[in-house]
Amino acid sequence: MTIAVAVKRLAHGAGLPLPDYATAGSAGLDLLAAVDAPVVIAPGARALVPTGLAIALPPDFELQVRPRSGLALKHGIVIPNSPGTIDSDYRGEIQVIVLNAGTEAFEVTRGMRIAQAVLAPVSRLVWQETDDLDRTAREAGGFGSTGLDFPMGN
Numbered sequence: 001m002t003i004a005v006a007v008k009r010l011a012h013g014a015g016l017p018l019p020d021y022a023t024a025g026s027a028g029l030d031l032l033a034a035v036d037a038p039v040v041i042a043p044g045a046r047a048l049v050p051t052g053l054a055i056a057l058p059p060d061f062e063l064q065v066r067p068r069s070g071l072a073l074k075h076g077i078v079i080p081n082s083p084g085t086i087d088s089d090y091r092g093e094i095q096v097i098v099l100n101a102g103t104e105a106f107e108v109t110r111g112m113r114i115a116q117a118v119l120a121p122v123s124r125l126v127w128q129e130t131d132d133l134d135r136t137a138r139e140a141g142g143f144g145s146t147g148l149d150f151p152m153g154n
């Protein structure tokens, strides 16, 4: 299934290609860093990386901003709010919050594939308030409760 999405290149994104899928089966589009000059992120520091793009999603969709596993494995580059949520009514620039969880400084350069974005459908709920929820085998058990039968359960 493909969904048409309106996209606007902002001035500082000029000259960069639009995000694309790396392979025919890729779930995520690679988001490119639209930094004018290289940005160095120290170990433990965060940076807001611009993409130079604004979009208009259809109402029942969101765009999820996710880390790239190669950057995470090789450099400890993660997205602390992952998956970042681009709302369908957001018209500002898509930006990527990047955390350097690695041990060395990381340099973000113009055009670098800094994150990936996955289009996802959104279901919205309507509350049905009640005092009586249906009973289940789990009831209120959580937070590892199913492991308690085992001596070393966790």
Ligand SMILES: O=c1ccn([C@H]2C[C@H](O)[C@@H](COP(=O)(O)OP(=O)(O)OP(=O)(O)O)O2)c(=O)[nH]1
Pocket (backbone or CB within 6 Å): 065, 081, 084, 085, 086, 087, 088, 090, 093, 094, 095, 096, 097
């Ligand atoms: O990684 C992200 C996450 C969000 N956004 C933009 C698009 C999104 O629609 C908007 C608001 O995001 P979110 O709802 O996560 O932020 P909030 O902290 O709850 O702020 P708000 O009160 O503006 O909703 O910020 C990004 O550009 N990148």
